[in-house]
Amino acid sequence: MSGLFSLPREEVAPGAVHVPGWLSAEQQRELVVVCREWARGPVPIRRTKLPGGGVMSVRSVGVGWHWQPYRYSRTADDVNGARVAAFPDWLADLGRRALVDAYLDEHAADGYAPDAGLINFYGGDARMGMHQDREERSGAPVVSLSIGDSCVFRFGNTENRGRPYRDVELGSGDLFVFGGPSRFAYHGVPKVRPGTGDPATGLAGGRLNITLRVTGLG
Ligand SMILES: O=C(O)CCC(=O)C(=O)O
Numbered sequence: 055m056s057g058l059f060s061l062p063r064e065e066v067a068p069g070a071v072h073v074p075g076w077l078s079a080e081q082q083r084e085l086v087v088v089c090r091e092w093a094r095g096p097v098p099i100r101r102t103k104l105p106g107g108g109v110m111s112v113r114s115v116g117v118g119w120h121w122q123p124y125r126y127s128r129t130a131d132d133v134n135g136a137r138v139a140a141f142p143d144w145l146a147d148l149g150r151r152a153l154v155d156a157y158l159d160e161h162a163a164d165g166y167a168p169d170a171g172l173i174n175f176y177g178g179d180a181r182m183g184m185h186q187d188r189e190e191r192s193g194a195p196v197v198s199l200s201i202g203d204s205c206v207f208r209f210g211n212t213e214n215r216g217r218p219y220r221d222v223e224l225g226s227g228d229l230f231v232f233g234g235p236s237r238f239a240y241h242g243v244p245k246v247r248p249g250t251g252d253p254a255t256g257l258a259g260g261r262l263n264i265t266l267r268v269t270g271l272g
C-alpha cells in the first residue's frame with residue numbers, strides 16, 4: 055500500500071470510503087494463504103445456518119471471534135464447538151493502515167484495535183442480502199478487503215434495506231471502510247462476477263472478503 059494522498063479513493067457516503075487497488079499483489083497472495091489456513095480450522099469454513107432454517111450461500115469463518123446469527127462468541131457452538139483462531143497483531147496493523155489511507159488522516163486509527171475478522175468466500179452464485187453489521191458494541195469503523203472475483207457491493211442507508219443505495223464495483227485488492235455516519239448503513243453483495251479475478255492471487259475462482267471489526271466485547 056502506498057502512503058497518504060497517493061491512491062484514488064471515493065467517498066461513497068459520509069464516512070464510507072472505497073480505495074481501489076489498495077492491497078498489493080503480494081499482500082493479496084499472503085492473505086489468500088492465511089485465509090486458506092483459517093478455512094481449515096480450528097473451526098472449518100462453513101455456510102452459516104440462519105434461524106429461519108435457511109443457510110447462507112457464502113462460506114464464512116471467524117478469527118478472534120466467531121459470528122453466528124446474531125451474536126459473537128469465542129467458540130463456534132453452531133459448528134464444532136472449537137475456539138476460533140486468535141486475531142493476529144499483523145491483521146490489526148493492516149486495519150489501522152487501512153483507516154489512515156481511507157480517511158487520509160494519520161490519526162484516523164488512533165486507538166483502533168479490531169479484534170474480530172470475518173472471512174467470507176463467495177462462489178459464483180453466492181450473494182449476501184442487505185444487512186447491518188450491528189452485533190458489535192462499538193461504533194468503530196468496519197474495514198473490508200476484497201480479493202479475487204469482482205462483485206457488486208450495494209451500500210445503502212441507515213434506515214432500511216431499500217433505496218437510496220449506491221452500487222459499487224469491488225475488485226481484487228480493493229479496500230472499503232465504513233464508519234462514522236455510515237457505520238450502521240445497510241449493505242450487501244447482490245452479485246459476484248465469475249471469472250474476473252486473477253488466478254495469480256492464489257484464488258482460482260470466487261471472491262474472498264475479509265472484514266475487520268471492533269466487537270467491544272471483553
Ligand atoms: O463481502 C462483502 O463485501 C461484505 C461482507 C459483509 O457485509 C459482512 O460480512 O458482514
Ligand SMILES: [Fe+2]
Nearest residue numbers: 185186187241
Ligand atoms: Fe456486513
